[in-house]
Amino acid sequence: MNNPLPATGYLRLxxxxxxxxxxxxxxxxxxxxxxxxxxxxxxxxxxxxxKLGPRTTVWRVEDIRSLLQTR
Incomplete structure (x- = not known):
């Protein structure tokens, strides 16, 4: 993976x-x-x-990291 993920936080699409x-x-x-x-x-x-606001949608880094581990 070229793009290292932060330990915690959110990612936008x-x-x-x-x-x-x-x-x-x-x-x-x-x-x-x-x-x-x-x-x-x-x-x-x-x-x-x-949803962080009406026009802001994010995903938890922890959820993306667990998705990558199951793939």
Whole structure:
């Protein structure tokens, strides 16, 4: 994994799925499309999001780390 995860905290969707248009580009932790990610969250395949505000959705680093260990 090129992008080391912090010990605790939250990740936004571009940090998880990557953002090739950013400067510098952000490599994906989990290389799936946005629609596949949201479908996986709905079905339970991926962790559930946490709403911090009306326009801010994040995922717990601990949940992403456990997802990577099970893959």
């Amino acid at each position: 571009p940090q998880i799925l990557g953002n090739p248009k950013a400067n510098p580009p952000v490599p994906p932790i989990i290389p799936v499309s946005r629609s596949s990610w949201w479908a996986g969250c709905k079905s339970g395949r991926f962790p559930s999001p946490v």
